Amino acid sequence: MGVTVNKLLDLPANRPPDTCQARITRLGLDVTLREISFNKLMRLRGTEDADVKFLLESIQEPDVKDPAWWREHMGCPTPVEALKKLLKKGEIEKLCRLADQLNGFGPGQVIAVNREPDELFDAAVGGALEDLEKN
Numbered sequence: 001m002g003v004t005v006n007k008l009l010d011l012p013a014n015r016p017p018d019t020c021q022a023r024i025t026r027l028g029l030d031v032t033l034r035e036i037s038f039n040k041l042m043r044l045r046g047t048e049d050a051d052v053k054f055l056l057e058s059i060q061e062p063d064v065k066d067p068a069w070w071r072e073h074m075g076c077p078t079p080v081e082a083l084k085k086l087l088k089k090g091e092i093e094k095l096c097r098l099a100d101q102l103n104g105f106g107p108g109q110v111i112a113v114n115r116e117p118d119e120l121f122d123a124a125v126g127g128a129l130e131d132l133e134k135n
Contacts, residue, residue: 018102019060024091032061033095035102051096052080058099 017035024031036057044053056064056079064070070082083092100106107128 020098020102022095022098024087024095026088026091027086029062031059031095033058033099033102034060036099041103049080049084051092052083054099055092055095056080056083058095058102 019032019034022031022033023029036054040057041054044050044057047053062069064083065079070076070079074082074085076082076085087095101109104110107126108124111123
């Protein structure tokens with residue numbers, strides 16, 4: 001076997017999803033976001049309220065899919081509607097960006113390695129600046 005295949009074999013086959021903590025300061029609410037599976041991510045693309053559905057799948061804690069919260073407490077027909085009622089558009093976008101990073105969309109997550117060191121540095125700085133401009 002080649003060196004590259006050995007590197008693949010050294011990677012864990014079933015790693016736990018990446019997670020991160022976020023605070024919605026206006027609400028004083030801490031949420032735990034988690035990476036979601038590729039298949040879930042692809043199913044959400046192009047659907048109505050895709051960003052809110054993506055966030056719904058990404059929130060690990062608190063359990064925003066609990067009917068006691070979205071139906072009984074918030075008086076909404078779905079957890080998506082409850083999230084839209086609770087959060088401002090900007091808060092949804094910021095949380096989605098954090099979830100994007102967990103799913104590999106952050107700057108520097110994948111880089112071209114056949115470049116000179118200066119080009120790699122410039123690419124990393126460019127990616128970081130692009131991310132800052134979005135925030």
